[in-house]
Amino acid sequence: MTSPIGGISSLFPSAALGATTGVAGTAATSATQAAQSTSGTDFASVLASSMDQLQSTQATADNLATQAATGDLRDVHDYMIASNEASLATEMVVAIKNQAVSAFNEIMRMQV
Amino acid sequence: MAIFDTLSISGSGMTAHRKWLDAVSDNISNINDVSATSEDAFKERFVDVQANEYGSGEGGVRVAGVTFGSGEGRIVYEPDNPLADANGNVKYPDIDLGDQMTELMIAQRGYQANVTAISRATDAYQAALRLGKG
Numbered sequence: 065m066t067s068p069i070g071g072i073s074s075l076f077p078s079a080a081l082g083a084t085t086g087v088a089g090t091a092a093t094s095a096t097q098a099a100q101s102t103s104g105t106d107f108a109s110v111l112a113s114s115m116d117q118l119q120s121t122q123a124t125a126d127n128l129a130t131q132a133a134t135g136d137l138r139d140v141h142d143y144m145i146a147s148n149e150a151s152l153a154t155e156m157v158v159a160i161k162n163q164a165v166s167a168f169n170e171i172m173r174m175q176v
Numbered sequence: 177m178a179i180f181d182t183l184s185i186s187g188s189g190m191t192a193h194r195k196w197l198d199a200v201s202d203n204i205s206n207i208n209d210v211s212a213t214s215e216d217a218f219k220e221r222f223v224d225v226q227a228n229e230y231g232s233g234e235g236g237v238r239v240a241g242v243t244f245g246s247g248e249g250r251i252v253y254e255p256d257n258p259l260a261d262a263n264g265n266v267k268y269p270d271i272d273l274g275d276q277m278t279e280l281m282i283a284q285r286g287y288q289a290n291v292t293a294i295s296r297a298t299d300a301y302q303a304a305l306r307l308g309k310g
Contacts, residue, residue, distance in 0.1 A: 117179065139190070139191055139194060141187060141190045141191075141194075141291075142187065142191075145183050145184070145186075145187045145190075145294065148183060148294070148298055149180050149183050149184075152180055152183075152298065152301050152302070152305075153179070153180070155302065155305050156179075156301075156305055159305045159306075163308075
């Protein structure tokens with residue numbers, strides 16, 4: 065079956081549907097295992113790597129801010145670009161977080 | 177940086193133009209330096225820029241080095257000058273103020289163009305982050 069939103073249907077393997085008929089907990093755990101074993105870049109690793117990147121951009125910006133304060137800064141624009149980049153990276157991570165939270169809320173609101 | 181590349185690329189352009197502005201202001205500030213005919217006049221500074229290879233690593237531009245103009249200068253008859261030789265001549269650097277002003281304008285405009293590229297890129301990235309918010 066070809067599904068237009070394949071990413072969503074892959075979250076619900078047939079084992080999970082089977083679990084609703086019986087109250088067997090083992091079927092439900094096998095469903096979560098199936099969800100975890102999906103290959104490719106999963107959301108958590110995307111979020112973690114963007115967090116790492118945010119941390120390094122903010123460290124660069126902080127470093128340049130210190131240089132600006134102590135008078136060691138050679139190029140004014142270096143600091144402005146670094147702070148701009150840090151603010152963009154923060155916006156990006158916040159956007160990713162917001163999408164994750166809204167996806168979670170959407171699932172929590174689902175009628176079973 | 178991997179994700180917001182435009183910012184660092186344009187930043188390298190700003191650094192290159194800043195160094196060019198430095199070189200031009202150095203030339204202008206030394207335009208009236210007098211030296212004895214036996215020694216070199218002030219040498220005009222030129223900034224050599226080179227492209228960072230795009231694709232392999234980071235793009236952008238870098239200052240590869242500084243070259244100097246000739247120290248020959250132009251001979252001016254100034255017998256009152258304490259540096260004057262037996263014939264009453266001194267040396268002035270052979271720098272044309274008109275040329276320097278033109279270079280100054282080009283460097284300043286180049287710097288501004290890079291600033292514009294950064295602000296447009298920032299706007300574009302922010303628009304991308306607002307995707308799906310209606």
